[in-house]
Amino acid sequence: MKPEERSLQERIDALKMPGAGRNLNLLGRLFVDRGEKTLWERDTQRLPLGARRWRRRAQQFARAHIRPDALAADLDPFGYDPRPILQIATHMGFQTIMLPFPIGNASLTAYLQSTVLQLAVVAEEFAAECGGLALLLLAHHLGCAPLMLSGHIPTMLRHLLPLYWRIRRGTPETLAFAITEPGAGSDVEDTEGATRAHLVTTACKTKGGFILNGRKCFISDGAIADKVTLYAKLDGEGIESWTCFLVEKDMPGFSVGRREHKLGQRAADASELVLEDVFVPSKNVVGRLRSGWANNRNVLNYSRPVVGAMALGHGRGAFEHTLAFCRRTMLGPKRLIDYQDIQLTLSDMLMSLWAARAMIWHSCGQFRCYQSASATAKVVASDIAFKVCNQALELMGDHGYVHDNSAERLWRDSRLTQIYEGTNQINRLALIEHQWETDLDQIPL
Amino acid sequence: MSPAPNGTEELRGFIDVTRTFAAKTVAAIFDGKHPDGDTGKLPAVLDKAFEIGLAASPDRTQPGYEYGIWGSALHQAGLELSAELLAVLAEVCGGIAMNLHVQGLASQVVMHSGRVLPGPLIKVAPAIQEECGLPGYGTLHSPSRDAPARILTEARPAWDGCLVSGTKPFVYAMPGVEAYVLFCRVAGEENWGCFLIPESAAGLQVTPVEHRTGLRACRLAHLTLKDAFIPHADRLDDGNALPLLTRAVSLHWLGIAAIATGIAQGAVRAARKYAAERYQGGTLIENLPAVRMLIAGAEANLEVSRALVRQTAARGPDSPALLRACAIARLATLELCASSVTDALQVFGGYGYMEDYGMEKRLRDVTVLKSSAGTPNYLKQFIFEVAEVKP
Numbered sequence: 001m002k003p004e005e006r007s008l009q010e011r012i013d014a015l016k017m018p019g020a021g022r023n024l025n026l027l028g029r030l031f032v033d034r035g036e037k038t039l040w041e042r043d044t045q046r047l048p049l050g051a052r053r054w055r056r057r058a059q060q061f062a063r064a065h066i067r068p069d070a071l072a073a074d075l076d077p078f079g080y081d082p083r084p085i086l087q088i089a090t091h092m093g094f095q096t097i098m099l100p101f102p103i104g105n106a107s108l109t110a111y112l113q114s115t116v117l118q119l120a121v122v123a124e125e126f127a128a129e130c131g132g133l134a135l136l137l138l139a140h141h142l143g144c145a146p147l148m149l150s151g152h153i154p155t156m157l158r159h160l161l162p163l164y165w166r167i168r169r170g171t172p173e174t175l176a177f178a179i180t181e182p183g184a185g186s187d188v189e190d191t192e193g194a195t196r197a198h199l200v201t202t203a204c205k206t207k208g209g210f211i212l213n214g215r216k217c218f219i220s221d222g223a224i225a226d227k228v229t230l231y232a233k234l235d236g237e238g239i240e241s242w243t244c245f246l247v248e249k250d251m252p253g254f255s256v257g258r259r260e261h262k263l264g265q266r267a268a269d270a271s272e273l274v275l276e277d278v279f280v281p282s283k284n285v286v287g288r289l290r291s292g293w294a295n296n297r298n299v300l301n302y303s304r305p306v307v308g309a310m311a312l313g314h315g316r317g318a319f320e321h322t323l324a325f326c327r328r329t330m331l332g333p334k335r336l337i338d339y340q341d342i343q344l345t346l347s348d349m350l351m352s353l354w355a356a357r358a359m360i361w362h363s364c365g366q367f368r369c370y371q372s373a374s375a376t377a378k379v380v381a382s383d384i385a386f387k388v389c390n391q392a393l394e395l396m397g398d399h400g401y402v403h404d405n406s407a408e409r410l411w412r413d414s415r416l417t418q419i420y421e422g423t424n425q426i427n428r429l430a431l432i433e434h435q436w437e438t439d440l441d442q443i444p445l
Numbered sequence: 446m447s448p449a450p451n452g453t454e455e456l457r458g459f460i461d462v463t464r465t466f467a468a469k470t471v472a473a474i475f476d477g478k479h480p481d482g483d484t485g486k487l488p489a490v491l492d493k494a495f496e497i498g499l500a501a502s503p504d505r506t507q508p509g510y511e512y513g514i515w516g517s518a519l520h521q522a523g524l525e526l527s528a529e530l531l532a533v534l535a536e537v538c539g540g541i542a543m544n545l546h547v548q549g550l551a552s553q554v555v556m557h558s559g560r561v562l563p564g565p566l567i568k569v570a571p572a573i574q575e576e577c578g579l580p581g582y583g584t585l586h587s588p589s590r591d592a593p594a595r596i597l598t599e600a601r602p603a604w605d606g607c608l609v610s611g612t613k614p615f616v617y618a619m620p621g622v623e624a625y626v627l628f629c630r631v632a633g634e635e636n637w638g639c640f641l642i643p644e645s646a647a648g649l650q651v652t653p654v655e656h657r658t659g660l661r662a663c664r665l666a667h668l669t670l671k672d673a674f675i676p677h678a679d680r681l682d683d684g685n686a687l688p689l690l691t692r693a694v695s696l697h698w699l700g701i702a703a704i705a706t707g708i709a710q711g712a713v714r715a716a717r718k719y720a721a722e723r724y725q726g727g728t729l730i731e732n733l734p735a736v737r738m739l740i741a742g743a744e745a746n747l748e749v750s751r752a753l754v755r756q757t758a759a760r761g762p763d764s765p766a767l768l769r770a771c772a773i774a775r776l777a778t779l780e781l782c783a784s785s786v787t788d789a790l791q792v793f794g795g796y797g798y799m800e801d802y803g804m805e806k807r808l809r810d811v812t813v814l815k816s817s818a819g820t821p822n823y824l825k826q827f828i829f830e831v832a833e834v835k836p
Contacts, residue, residue: 403656
């Protein structure tokens with residue numbers, strides 16, 4: 001058919017790639033990508049095989065089990081019973097994904113390339129459905145991380161391996177991570193601030209162990225955790241003496257105080273932990289005495305890419321809900337999605353999310369996570385996520401801010417990712433601190 | 446009854462009275478248990494607003510008839526007074542400010558129509574928006590069925606009045622609202638119609654929107670009309686409601702911008718106070734460069750917003766370019782104020798995210814405003830189109 005005999009639309013379609021590539025010679029055609037895949041699928045296929053498997057599995061789990069609970073858990077977080085979803089996540093292996101087979105469920109080959117990538121891809125999928133339920137399930141890994149990163153074989157043999165063994169056998173046991181104190185939030189996530197931090201949680205040596213006193217606040221899963229990896233300074237010393245202890249919930253003197261009322265991520269509790277003369281046996285000291293600060297800093301290096309992935313999930317979830325809205329909402333003769341001004345905004349959202357994912361996967365693209373890449377991934381992804389969630393609400397207009405609309409919940413969820421695991425300001429300084437000698441101060445320009 | 450403020454000194458005094466009302470009466474609803482205030486105390490607060498002349502009303506006997514927010518004395522007092530009063534209120538509670546804004550907006554339409562109502566009517570609310578948003582995309586001057594943003598709510602002549610059918614979603618109103626000021630197309634006419642419809646009218650169904658992000662102190666509902674009968678006497682326009690609609694939309698956007706500046710002002714003040722009291726690492730956080738950058742940036746954004754609202758309000762209610770200026774103010778101000786609020790919240794760290802400090806409420810409120818009464822894409826389209834059409 002001659003061009004002039006075809007409709008305008010037919011001519012436009014014929015000019016689009018990859019179809020237009022038919023006019024190239026054979027060798028030229030080899031360079032044309034002919035795959036018609038979603039961006040999600042394209043990205044998934046770039047992952048190592050084991051991580052690919054976990055990504056697909058996490059998406060199925062999130063859609064089947066997180067999505068149906070999300071609205072109710074957000075509206076009534078104090079009435080929500082987390083046990084069923086924890087049980088299913090445990091059964092499906094998500095609670096032991098931080099370590100590779102045969103101890104945990106992560107793929108060994110993928111793990112050797114990147115320790116947290118598998119966790120990061122799972123986090124994105126969970127968080128795309130609900131930030132609160134994602135945090136409820138993922139905070140457990142943060143609680144386990146000090147046990148692993150202490151590098152202390154007795155700690156691993158005594159605590160981490162039995163814990164993983166029990167969970168893999170179907171017991172949904174949960175750990176929480178406790179560093180923040182009422183007078184020391186960002187301090188304990190920043191080297192310079194830490195030296196001046198006003199810490200109240202103290203461990204006093206006694207026969208056979210330590211007596212712990214003090215308070216921790218904003219502890220994710222604090223109310224439901226069976227055990228807590230908790231940091232305390234040694235009596236009469238400063239932050240340099242910080243030591244990690246494994247505190248069990250039934251230890252006398254340990255109690256859960258106030259549970260916070262939060263803007264978002266409401267399904268996961270943020271609780272105060274109260275320590276009143278809690279005796280912790282020496283066998284529950286995680287790693288060496290006074291190794292807590294280094295342990296904490298390295299935990300943050302491994303957790304920040306995952307927090308970035310959670311933020312990315314919030315943004316992606318909001319984008320997907322907006323996309324569905326734009327597809328089903330008619331504006332005159334056309335759907336919203338068919339208007340070019342709407343397409344420009346959707347495109348901007350999608351590009352931002354894609355860039356955030358690239359940064360996160362880059363930050364955990366090696367065996368050891370390091371401070372500057374982790375902090376950058378967390379900041380980039382959380383800022384993008386909040387921006388994308390705002391764009392989502394704006395595109396939906398008044399429909400955006402009703403609670404039935406999940407984008408609204410994800411918008412609230414995303415705002416926390418700019419605050420926890422160190423505010424984004426603290427994380428920016430973490431990049432400077434880590435690259436100061438190599439990139440900023442010394443390098444000749 | 447409070448004396449009507451008419452001179453500059455008196456207007457300043459009226460703003461001071463409003464500031465006191467906000468600090469004492471409005472702030473009292475925040476008892477630490479309810480992040481959005483104790484809604485049980487809301488009727489008393491709003492009654493007080495009528496009593497001190499802050500709430501405008503179509504009822505001439507009400508103290509706020511003239512100088513209440515968007516009251517009849519718009520020319521004498523200027524739009525600046527109402528914008529300032531809304532900002533002062535929103536500094537404490539965006540939802541209360543929204544109550545008085547929509548009350549004044551609907552009252553102003555009735556006043557501007559020049560109709561003398563047969564009976565007493567105090568609480569009113571505007572119902573402007575359609576499913577597709579506010580009138581625009583070519584429908585402002587004529588409520589077309591065929592334009593992209595179709596106006597589907599329609600009044601059909603019947604007996605000695607009209608039968609109205611359609612949907613008016615996301616209608617903000619005071620609790621206890623008695624009637625709605627409703628804009629729709631009129632069958633057989635090219636022009637807009639504006640009608641007063643009692644909340645109790647047969648054929649009108651009001652569905653409250655319960656769970657939403659913010660501005661919860663102000664009632665939000667969807668109105669569904671199915672052959673709701675409105676007598677001729679309750680039609681407010683003389684055959685073309687465009688002047689009424691233009692004024693309603695202009696003031697709505699200006700009011701929203703003013704409320705946003707108030708919310709941002711409250712957030713920035715709270716952040717400054719917190720930074721001057723909170724120690725971190727043995728030093729007040731106001732000494733930390735990161736905190737200073739956040740607060741200074743938030744204050745700069747706020748100052749620009751306030752200047753824009755003032756400049757827009759200074760045009761006066763009959764300025765031909767007011768509508769476009771209000772759209773620009775609404776678009777730019779909300780972006781800047783939302784940025785101010787989120788930066789101010791960041792100063793609080795984890796505490797900002799908790800309900801106790803009131804910062805998360807401010808962020809919720811300003812975000813709802815940002816999505817209300819016209820999305821940014823809609824406003825940009827509108828600003829472009831209105832510049833093309835000479836009134």
